[in-house]
Amino acid sequence: MNDRKRKAKDLPFTNGNGAHILKKNNSEVSFGQPVVEEEDLLSDGISSTQESNSGGTGEQSWSADHLAKKLKEIGLSEVAQKFKEHNISGAVLDMITEEQLTTMGIDKIGDRLEVLKFIRGISEEHKRKVFNDPVHGHTEIHPLCVKIIDTPQFQRLRYLKQLGACYFVYPGAGHNRFEHCIGVCHLAGQLARTLKKRQPELDITNKDVLCVEIAGLCHDLGHGPFSHLFDGKFIPTVRPELKWKHEDASVKMFDYLIEENELRKEFERFGLTEQDITFVKEQIAGPVKKNKNEKLLQGVTEEWPYQGREEKKGFLYEVIVYKIITTK
Template sequence: MKMFVKSGGECQDHTSSGESVCTDGPTRPVMEMKESKLCPRFASKVFNDPIHGHMEFHPTLVKIIDTPEFQRLRFIKQQGAAYFVYPGASHNRFEHALGVVHLAGQFLKRLQEEHRPIRNRDILCVQIAALCLDIGRAPFSDGVMMDQQNRNPSAVIFRTLENNLHLNLNEADKTFIEEMITGEGPWNGWPVEKRFLYDILNNRNTAVGVKLFDSVARDCYNTGLEANFDHRRVIQRAKVLPVNGVNQICFSVKVLGNMFDLWHTIVALHSKVYQHRVTKNIKTMQVFHYQDNLLFARHENIMQEIHSHNLLYFDLPEVQGAVQGAVQGAVQVAVPPIHIHQMHFYKMNGDILTVDEVDAKIEALNQRNTVTLQ
């Protein structure tokens, strides 16, 4: 490696140290940078976040962050239609993903202090999975039913990015990251003694993971709801212990009160934000409006294509408007426009049950009566 010089400083060669140093004069160093083994000649980056403060990211993560596929998350609201109810809830999935990556690193470094088998490479792989967890998130993805093959495009996008960016991951790393993204087995990416790494983001046993930690903290902060839960204390009291012969992430009984605070906060978020009647009304109107337009224009499969990685930029306002305009131009019978911004919502006139729904309710009632008689 060589020493680079700025503003007339001296230049020296430190090939033995393996470091590149810039100096602004003969003695005072102004910058020192080490090359990453996984991502050479690429700098780390620090983001200032209102929730977690300064967050530093590995050069490999920076390469993924700087791709168009990840940058599109800047245009997807974390709370979607709740933004119409809570004007402060303008946070996007971009900063949420960064927060999850940061917490994953903090959590694993804490576990690493007492559980030595955790390598720095393991931490980086978990952070890559956290970064790509929502990278395939599509517009109205929580309101539109998709077929099974398009249910999780994030893993497909990760594999494409890995090939394009040359992240130097081995096959075990790739398998592990994809399994963390999809949340589906057979869990062949990592050995049995490290299966607990799959539970860092979304814990399969307790549902308590860093993705939930960041969501609760960020949603409460931006909606103005009071959050009594402190994820830092929970992380500090976590350990890796054998449970029925398998290593799992366990928490001290001292944070039981914090766990109660967590679920109490989640209940409040669901009742006041996620399941707010206006939020659900707007979400329904948005989905119906775009589906109706596209179906009238005889693009029956386009709603599925929107959720594939080929139409990621549908979330951008200008592209969304262009698609809507093009579709409406092909519609012979105009679809009534929606007036969400004027707060003109659908009115509830009543509902009916289909034959299948009636049969399902009768079957459930019969099973309940059978259990009661026994």
């Protein structure tokens, strides 16, 4: 049998009966700020409308027939037929690579590029926003992250000095937690997407990347005045009996931010579930059962303490909670 003509049973994202073994929720991930509108990325007749024929959220709910119909609408009738033959639905759309398209028998490079452009296009439901970051230059931000940034709880970070009282001695050390968190969001997402691209065997999804970005964006929500001076000196002096950590306060502020600004429906809109929100919070402050976390770090137990992601994706926690990106 020609490898290019293999049926669904031979594809890496289906089982022997052609049924999908991985159901992924999509959400395009990027970074930035509500200052400059990016040009429409969905040009050349590719629609940005995310219809659902099954009552689900976005393209991940599309059936194989519905996806084939969408491909026909943009002039890819032959490709649509191949997708239908292999029973490809929206549930695995974000896992498809150019190599897999070739395996499906889509021989024309132009068709493959159009399919990949289409996949990216339907994931970008809204125009992204652009930040002119003082360190990283122009960075784009996901619409859900923009919703978080545009809340009073996040805007307060503009008034919290990143380096505490250092600016009294070093006039150039006047930057704040607001710009720091946007930078962490950018770098965390960049790292996660690079891993997704270079190591597809890790099964990193767009939802995973978005959750890592949100955790980077919100990891310092709970800081007090003068940042670490507050939890390192002020709290121990005025409330020595209180074991207060800004990470725990960040999780509480994150919960408050979601409820106060009615953002839960926005999370659902981009396919994020309660488990994903738990994943974000665990990236900020570690697992709920901290004693298990301590034992885990000491190599005493093999029990996985996190609830947001299974152990095989445990490396994602190292980006924020173990401070690969955030530093102080």
